[in-house]
Amino acid sequence: MDLLDEPVPGVGTYEDFNTIDWVREKSKDRDRHREIATKSKESTLALMKSISDAFSGWLLMLLVGLMAGALAGGIDISAHWMTDLKEGVCLNGFWFNHEHCCWNSNETTFQERDKCPNWKSWAELIVGTNDGPFAYIMNYLMYVCWALLFSFLAVSLVRAFAPYACGSGIPEIKTILSGFIIRGYLGKWTLMIKTITLVLAVSSGLSLGKEGPLVHVACCCGNILCHLFTKYRRNEAKRREVLSAAAAVGVSVAFGAPIGGVLFSLEEVSYYFPLKTLWRSFFAALVAAFTLRSINPFGNSRLVLFYVEFHSPWHLLELIPFILLGIFGGIWGAFFIRANIAWCRRRKTTRLGHYPVLEVLVVTAVTALLAFPNSYTRMSTSELISELFNDCGLLDSSQLCNYANVSVTKISSDALPDRPAGPDVYTAMWQLSLALVFKMLITVVTFGMKVPSGLFIPSMAVGAIAGRGWCSPGADCITPGLYAMVGAAACLGGVTRMTVSLVVIMFELTGGLEYIVPLMAATMTSKWVADALGREGIYEAHIRLNGYPFLESKEEFSHKTLAMDVMRPRRSDPPLSVITQDGMSVEEVESLIAETSYSGFPVVVSHESQRLVGFVQRRDLVISIENARKRQEGVVSASRIFFTEYTPPQPPNSPPPLKLRGIMDLSPFTVTDHTAMDIVVDIFRKLGLRQCLVTHNGRLLGIITKKDILKHMAQMANRDPDSILFN
C-alpha cells in the first residue's frame, strides 16, 4: 500500500509568520467543492450537505453581523458609562450613565438637563458642594485618578493576556488579508482582552477612538466563527473572504454606515475581494448595523454615530474654504504620519520601549491633567465631534451657539452668522484653539501605545475643530456644522488616504447628496497634498515599520528592472539548490534541507538540463520524510526519492524507494528572465503568489520570492532592504 495516498497530517499547512499560497488554497477549495457536488448526486443526505455547505457562508455572515453588532453595542454602553464615571455617579444606581440618570428624573427641563439632582459629581458626593475651588480640585483629582486607573488596567491586561490586542489592528489586518499568517492575532483571547481594554482605554480619556479597534474586534469575531464551518476553518483563502467582510462589519458598526463599510473594506483593507464577497459583506454589514440599532446604545434609535441634518444649500464660493480645509487636512495628515512614525521608531529602538506601562500612565496623566480644565477636551472626543457637527438650533445651550439677539421667530440659517456673536462664542473659539493644539500633539504620542487605540476619531476631531474654527465670528459660513464635517473628512483623509469610502461614510452620516461635493473636494485635495508630502498612509507606514511582507496594490511599480535583476541566485552566488526528480537519496535531500534555509526547492529533470518539473515546499518535504521514516517500512537514508510518475524497477538489494510526487506542485509559476519587473509584481499581486521560478530559454535559472520583490522595491526607493523581515 502506498502510504502517500492518504495525506500526511501537516502537509499543505503553513508556519506562523509566513505567507500563504493563494493559488493553492483556492484550488483546494475548488477541489472540495467539486467533491461535494459530485457526491450530492449520490444520496439525499449528501445533497442536504451540499445545500447546507452552500448556505454556510450566509449563515456565517449572519452570525458575524450579530456578534459584532452586539459587541459594539456593549462597548458603546460601557464606554459611555465609564466615561461619565470619571465625573460623577448616579444616585439611582451606579450603573446609570449621566444621560440615563437624568432621563429618569422628571424634574429636569430641557435647558437644565445637565443639572439633575440624582447625578452627583464626585465633589458633591464627598464634600457636599460643587462650588468653590476645593470642589473643583476634588473633581479634577477624581478625574485624573479614574483615568489613570482605567489606563493602568488596560495596559496591564493587554500585556498580561493578549499582546496583540494593542493598537488599532488595521495594519496587521491588511497584512493578514494579503495572505500573511499571524497566529493568535484574531483569536479568542485577543477578542476578549481587546473588547475589555478598548472600553477602558476609551474611558480613560486618552486621545484615541474605538473605530479602528472595532474593525479588529469584528475580524476576531469572523475568525472565531470560521471555526464552526469546515469550509472556512480549513482554508486560508476562504477564511480571508470572511475577514474582508468582517472588516466591513467593523466600520459599519463604528459609524452606522454599511455601504461605507463595504467600500472601506474594498478600498482600504482587502486584497482579494471577489464580487461574491462584496454582496456578503453588504449583508453582514447591514445585519450588524441593525443589531446595533436594536441595542440602541445612543438612546436615540439612530443608526449613525454622528447624526446631522443640514437644510441649507452651500454656495459655490464656499468651495474655496473647503479646499483650504483639504489642504490643511493633507498637511496635517503628512505631519502626523511622520511624527508618529518617528516616535514609534524611537519607541522600538530606544529604552522607551521597555516601559510600556509607565509610558501609558504618563501619557494618561498628561492628557487628563491638560484635558480637564478645557470643557472641549474634558468631554469625550466623539461627543466633541458631535457637538461641532451640529448646527446651532434656537434652543441650543451650547457655548458655540451663544449668538446675540436670538429672535423667537424662525430665522434662516443664512442669517445666523451675521448676528453679533455673544461673549461665549469668543470663549468657545479660544478654548477650541487650545483643544486643537492639544489634540494634535497628544495624538502623535498616543497612537501606537500598548493599549487599543484608533485614530479615526482623533483625526476627525482635529479636522472638525479646524473646520468649525474657520467659521469664527465674522466669517461668512452658511452652515458651520458642514465646515466641521468637511474638516473632519479632510484630516481623516490626510491620515488614512481613504477616498471613496470616506466620502460615502460621511454621506451616510448626513444623507444629503448635496454635501457630497464639498466632502469630495476636501478629500481629494487632502489626498493630493498628503501624497505630495509623503507617499504612504498611516497604515502602510506602520506595516513598513513592522517589516510585514505587504505588497501594496495601489502603488504602481515604476522601475525598469527585469526579473533577472531581482532573482536569486545573483551572479556571484552559488547556483540554485535544486532537487532532481529521480536521482537523490533521502540522505542527500536531508542534508540539502539542513544546509539551506529556503522555504522550497525546484525539482528538475537533471542537473545538466535544468528542465523544470515542479516545486516542493520545504515544510512538506520535511514532514513527509519524517513521516516515511517512522511509518513506511524500510525507508532509510539510502532510499532514493522519486518525484516521477512511475518508479523504475529498483535493483534487488536496494532499500524501497520513497515516492513524493504527491507533495510536489506540478504547476509552479514561471516567468522568463527578460520579464519586466512591473509585470512580475502584477502577477504576484493579482494571483497572490509566494514564489515564482525564472527560466531562460526553457532552462531553470533562479527564483523570485515575495520577500525578494519587497526587498527590491525597498532598494529602489532608497530604503533599507533588510527592513523586510518575513517571507
Place this chain on the structure above:
Amino acid sequence: MDLLDEPVPGVGTYEDFNTIDWVREKSKDRDRHREIATKSKESTLALMKSISDAFSGWLLMLLVGLMAGALAGGIDISAHWMTDLKEGVCLNGFWFNHEHCCWNSNETTFQERDKCPNWKSWAELIVGTNDGPFAYIMNYLMYVCWALLFSFLAVSLVRAFAPYACGSGIPEIKTILSGFIIRGYLGKWTLMIKTITLVLAVSSGLSLGKEGPLVHVACCCGNILCHLFTKYRRNEAKRREVLSAAAAVGVSVAFGAPIGGVLFSLEEVSYYFPLKTLWRSFFAALVAAFTLRSINPFGNSRLVLFYVEFHSPWHLLELIPFILLGIFGGIWGAFFIRANIAWCRRRKTTRLGHYPVLEVLVVTAVTALLAFPNSYTRMSTSELISELFNDCGLLDSSQLCNYANVSVTKISSDALPDRPAGPDVYTAMWQLSLALVFKMLITVVTFGMKVPSGLFIPSMAVGAIAGRGWCSPGADCITPGLYAMVGAAACLGGVTRMTVSLVVIMFELTGGLEYIVPLMAATMTSKWVADALGREGIYEAHIRLNGYPFLESKEEFSHKTLAMDVMRPRRSDPPLSVITQDGMSVEEVESLIAETSYSGFPVVVSHESQRLVGFVQRRDLVISIENARKRQEGVVSASRIFFTEYTPPQPPNSPPPLKLRGIMDLSPFTVTDHTAMDIVVDIFRKLGLRQCLVTHNGRLLGIITKKDILKHMAQMANRDPDSILFN
C-alpha cells in the same frame, strides 16, 4: 542603421474583432509613464507636461461627466415632449410638453392640473371636442400614428447610419471592457444616432427604457473624449479604465444614483477596475449627476428619476410578502431571459431577421393599439413606475388612492388600507392586472429589436405592478409604494442578476436605510430563484448568443480538467507551428504564415530541443516583414530571420539578415501541462491574457488561447463549442 530601432507603424496594434493583450497594454503605459517621469527632471516644460499628464485623467472625467449629463438632460426633455406630442399639443407653443404647458396657465388649480385650457388633445384641435366616441377614436388614431412615425424614424436611422446603435449596448460594452475590440461601436456616429433614435424609440411608447442605452451613450462620450488625450487614445487598457467610469456615469444620470452607478460599473460591467478608477468613476458620476440636475429635466430640481419619501417603518411580518415578491421576480427574470433569447435566436436564424423595419412597425402598432385604452399603459412607463412607487397622499387625485371616507385630519398610514376602498381602486387593480400581462408579453419581443432599447424600466414596471398589486384592497400593507419598489427591485434583479448595485440604486432613490432590508431580502431571493432556474443574466445570455469571447469572472470554473486537455495541438493533430530563433528564412516564415491562420507563433531555440524563447504575433510579423522588404535594402526571400540578441556573422555572399527580436514578446506566459484548468482560467481572467503556452518538463508542448478556454467551457456545459466566434 538598424531600422527596427524605430517602431514600425502598426506593430503592437490589434485587428477588429480581436482581443487585446492586457499585460502588453499595461506594460506599454508604464513605459510611457516612466519616460515622462524621467524627462520631467530635465526641463520645466517637460515637468509641466508631466503634471498635465497626471491631471489629464481627471480632466477627462470632468468632460465625460459634463457631456453625458448634458446629453441625458437633452434626451429626457425631448423624450418627455415627444411622448406628450402623441396625445396633444400646447397652444402657447408646440415646443412645450404637457406639464410645462400647464405650468404657464394660471387658471389651473392643483386638482385640475391635467385640464388646462392651453393644452389641446388632437381631437380638441381637429374636431373641437374631447368628448364622445368620435373624439376618442381620433385621439386613438393620432396616438398610433405618432407612435408608428417615431418608431419608423428610429429603425430607419439605425439601419441607415449606425447599426451598432440598436439594443441596450450593455452586453457589447461588457465584452469591450473585457478586452475585445469592436471598431465603431463607441464612435461618434453611434453616439449621434443612438441619442436621436433613443428619444424616438422611447417616445413611440414601445415597452423599453432609456436607462441601458444611456450607459452606451455615456461610454461613447468617454471613448470619443479619449481621443483628446494621447495617454488614452493610444492605449487600449487605459481607454477601458475611462469606459468603466463612463458606464458608472451612465447609470448615475439614468437614476440619479452616483454611488449606485459606480457599484454597477464595478459589479456588472467592468473587468479591470483598479481602485484609482473607482475614485475617478465616482467623481465623474457626481459631475454628471449635478450637470443633469442643473439642466433640471424633470422640473423639480430632484436628482433622482423616481423620488419617493416613505415615513412609516415596515413590520417584520411584511418580510414574507417581500420574499414572495422576490420569488416572483426570480421566476419572471428566468422566464423572460429564456423567452427573449428564444425569440432573438429565432430572429437570427429564420426569415424574421430579414425584415427589421416591418418587425418594429408591427410591434409598435400592437403596442400602441393595446396600450391606449388602458390609462396605465398609455402613460410612459417611467411615469407609471413613479405613480406606483408613490404612496397615497390625501390630496392625491390618482385612481389608486380613491379610498372611501378620507377624513381631513392626518391619519397614520397604517390606517389607510383598513378604510374601504372606493370603486376606482378596483378599476385600477383590474387595469393594472391587464397592464402586467401586456408588459410581460410585449417586452419579450421588444428587447432585441433594431432600435435602442433598455430593459431596466420595463422590468421595473412589471415588478412595480406586481408589488402594488399585492396590496390589493384587503391586504395588510403599511406602505403600498414600498411594495411596488421591492417588486421592481426583485424583477430587475431577476433579469439582470444585479445585487449590491441594485440595492444601492434603490436606496439612493428613497434615502432611508430602513428600506434596505426589504430590498435586500427581495433581491437576494430573486437572485437565488433566478439562478436556480437558469445560470445566466440577460446580458450574459446575449453575449453568448452573439458568440463574443467573454470570460465571465463571476462564475467559478468547476471541472477537473488539466491544461493538457485543452491545449492545441491535440494528440492526433500535427505538431505546433513554431519559429526557430535563428534558423528560418523570410520565405519559410512567409509560407508558415500563409499555411496557418494562428494569430501568433512561439519562437524556440531549435525544433529538437523545443525550448521556448518568446512569442511573436502574426500581425506584427506580417507588418515587419512587409516593411523590411519595402524599406530595408537587400532583404529578400532568402534572408534569414534572427530573433537572437546577437546576429552571428553571415557568410559573405548571403543576403543581409532580418533582425526581429524587437517584435518578439520575451516574456510569454507559460503553464505546465499538469496545471489544473481552474488555475489557468483564473490566470487568464486576472491577467487578461490572450494566449498562454504550455510546457512539459521545460519543453514547449502546446498553446491555449482565450477561444480555446471558452470552447472548452462550452463543451463542458454541453453547449456547442462552435458558438464562440471570435478570438
